[in-house]
Amino acid sequence: MRNRGMGRPQVVAVWGSGILVITAAAAACLLRGMFFAREMYGMLAVWFVLCAAIAASSIYINGGYKSGGTAVKIVLGGPLLILVLYAFHLLHSPLSVQGTVNELLRWGLYASFAFFAFLCAGTRRGFRLLAVVWHGLGITISLSALLTVCGGLPLRFAVAYTASPEVSVTGARLGGLLQYPNAFGAVMAVFLLERMFALAPGEAAARHHARGEHRAFRAARQPLRMLPLFPYAAALLLSESRGALLAAACAAAAALLWKRRLAAPLLAAGAAPVAAAALFYRQLARTGLAVEPLPGLLLLAGFWAGALLAGLWLCRRSRLAAGGTRAALLLLAAALWTAAGTAVLSQVRERISGPSATVSARGLMYRDAWKLAGEAPWLGQGGETWHSAYLATQSRPYVGSQVHSGYLDFLLNLGIAGVAVLLLLLLAAVWMTGRDALRLLPPLLVIVLHAAADFDWSYGLSWLLLFLLLAMAHAESRQRVTAVSGTHAVLLRPAFNRRAHIRGFMGVKRAGLRLILICICLTFSWLSFQMRMGEKLYSQAVRTAEPAAQITLLRESLGWNPRDSKAAVVLAGLLPGEQGRDLLRSSLIYAPEDPGLHWALAGSYMGGDDPGKALYWVRRSLQLDGFNAAKQAKAAEGMLELGRRNLVKGDQQRAAASASAGLELLRQYRLLAVQERSKGGQHNDRRFEYIEPADMLNMELEELLAAVYAEQAAASGIRLSRFIPSSAGR
Structure with a gap:
């Protein structure tokens, strides 16, 4: 049934937007959180075609932003500005053209997703669809991870194993579909806080009153609303992400400072699920997350059922009780929270209180990133700058193709201009949720805070969650306005004004803008298809x-x-x-500082006969990847073989130059290894050291140089003998 006040083009736009929102959410689950760009190309090719189809089928769509205020305009315009900045880099020789195209396509997805999510938020059915997508994402991500541990679900790399107690006290951490425990923990914290704050009676009553729901119906919905709390909390604890827990605590504290009256309801709502999750975590921690499927499923079901029943009882009793009884129930809830905290802290105490190698490694990485950012502070160097340049920039041989800070990543890619746009977008987002839907502010703050210390924003899922939160906040604001005014008209009537529709249809300017939008979508689709075909053929070739x-x-x-x-x-x-x-x-031309291309050129020239060109490309390659022991030794070996070939050919000058160059490369390699060893092995993740075969290479290079000098001396003696009379020695 169509909403009143909406014509056929608007209905097509809203339902088409809903289909696209569902498609993006499903792709985020199937494509490991949209971390790897190469896995997204096929989906993006289809996505942008669908965007063009919706743009073509809808005569005029305002998307509701005119009636949403300045904050909504900033939220929808921010991704477009970021898109423009990446397009600018693409025209001005970025550090990596491939990386810039990847980011261009990503932000094309984020911008269009935000637009379609807000378009859905303009109708009641669209808002319900957003809620279904949100809860579907949360349940899918959490249960797939828990079932991998407890039910034998064959989800590859869902559990990250390690022998380092500084990384995990149990030796195993849950990463779920995202395959990275820290990002997975942050996502679970987002869903957990959204559910906990949704259970606050004041907030829930306002929303249900806006929907016209009866009290009995609200009571029947209570178990469903509490159902996801336990899996979210359990998955968060099993991720062992200290950053996610800290971000969740800070976000909840910030929201409670805003509305202190929510403290008691939240205390009651989360006590039983969190306590059950803590016990569940302790149980699995003893086995290193290794559980047989049937006992594991029974364990999961038992804890989940107990958490739900105890949570329902405590919430209902604390809401209906008064005076001393209510105080006693809240005291019980506080005791459960304390027990849960104690159970978890006793398990991870050493990892929290002791020195952290990961924290110090981040500090080292951040210093190197700041140095790199200084090379192009205003506009950055294009997409995937850190991934392209970290081997050349790093001051220690750590492993880290991600800079572990979303804000620093933006600074490297787009400079101060990009960071300014990002901060403006996030400030508008905080303002929207704080004003229109306080329950959505804590999960939003988790995304904002945790990205400062990790690379959550490299996952497309994080941006989809952020824009989903903002679309739901916008919908709740409009619902509240509609409920107060007592009207039952479509929520986005200003967005679909028929007079504006006619003016848009007749106006050449708006028709031209719509044509430009369609062309951009089709261009992005073609780019994605090209990348997809290239990746597919490359995969076939290597096999x-x-x-x-x-x-x-x-x-x-x-x-x-x-x-x-x-x-x-x-x-x-x-x-x-x-x-x-x-x-x-x-x-x-496409990657001027790519270490792989430079090393391949160095290898090609070392297979020739020109030591000058070979040495140039070898030095250039080692500048871009100096902490690579294999390359350092291979470079000296290549110069040795080049020198031997020249000696066989009789070119003694080039043979001597090759041998001398090889000896100098080994000397620099030895000095760098000694310097690195003097700093300790804490951050030597790449195991950079002076390997034993290098001494043998050094001896062979010296022998080659001695042989060249001997031949030169012998040749000089022969030439001199021609000028010495045969009787001179008599």
Whole structure:
């Protein structure tokens, strides 16, 4: 049944938007939280075609932002500004063209998702759909992780194992669909706080009154509303994410400072589920998250049922009781919270109180990132800057292709301009939720706070959750306005004003803007399709054993996506010398500081006969990846082989130059290794050290140089003997 006041184009737009919101949410679950861009290309190609179809089928869609105030305009305009900044970089030689295109496509997805989510929020059915998507995401992400541990669900890499007690006290941490415990813990904290604050009686009553729900119906809904609390809390604790727990505590405290009257209801609502989750965590921690499927399922079901029943009883009793009875119940709730905290802290005490290698590693990484940001402070260096440059920037041999701070990542990619847009967007988001839907402020703050110390924003899921929260806050605000005014008209009537519709249809300017939007969507779809085909052909090539077939597939892959440096490196290794070098040099246009391309060029020249060019590319490659012991030794070995070939050819000058260059490379390698060893092995994740074969290489290079000098001396003696008379010695 159609909403009153909405024509057919608007109905198509709203329902099409709902389908796209569901599609994005499903893709986030299936694609590991949308972390790897290469896994998103196929989905993005379809996504942007659907966006173009909706834009073409809807004559004029305002999306509700005109009636949403300045904050809504900033929230919807912020992603578009970020998109423009990445497009600007794409036209001005970024550090990585591939990385910039990846970010361009990502922000095209985020911007369109935000628009469609807000469009759904403009109708009651659309708001219900957003709620279904939200809860479906939470339950899917949490239960898939718990069932992997307790039910034998074959979810690869859902549990991260480690032998380091500084990383995990149990030796195993739950990462779920995201495969990274810290990001998974932050997502679970977001869902947990949303449910806990949704159970606050004052907030819930206002929302249900706006919907016109009866008291009996609200009571029947109570078990459903409390149902997800236990799995969210259990999954959060099993992630062992200290940052997620701290962000959740700070976010809840900030909201309670705003409305202190919510403290008692929250105390009662969360006591039983959190206490049960703490006991569940202790039980699994003893086994290192290794549980047989049937006992594990029984354990999960038992704790879940107990948490739900105890939570319902405590909430109902504390709400109906008064005076001393209510105080006693709240005291019981506080005791349960204390017991839960004690149970968890006693398990992870050493990891919290002791020195943390991960914290110090982040500090080291942040210092290197600040140094890199200083190279382009205003506009940054384009998409995936840290991933492209961290090997050249790092001051210690740590492993970290992610900078572990969303704000620093923005600074590196888009400079101060990008960070300013981001902060403006987040301030508008906090203002919206704090004003219109306080229950959504704590989960939003978790996203904002945790991203400061980790790379949550590299997951597309985090941005989808943020825009879902804001769309729901906008819908609740409009519902409240509609309930107060006593009208039952469509919530976004100003957004679908028929006069504006006619003006939009007749106006050439708006028709032109709509055409531009369709063209942009189709361009993004074509870009995504190109990347998808290139990735698919590359994957086929690396699985093929026949060199001729590999060359054909890799050429086709680069034909679809010439920006892919890894395909260029593999193909160059299969081509004759100069052809391979030409390919590598042309690929440097798209990634001028890619360590793989430079090392491949160095290897190609070391296979030739020119020590000068070989040494240039070797040094350039080692500047971009200095803490690589294998490359350091391989470079010296390559110069040794080059020198031997030149000596066989009789080119003593080039042979001597090659040997001298190899000895100098080994000397610098030795000095760097000694310097690194003097700093201790705490951050030597790449195990950079002076390896024993390097001493043998040093001896062989010295022998080669001695042989060159001996030949030169012998040749000089022969030449001198021509000028000495035969009787001179008599």
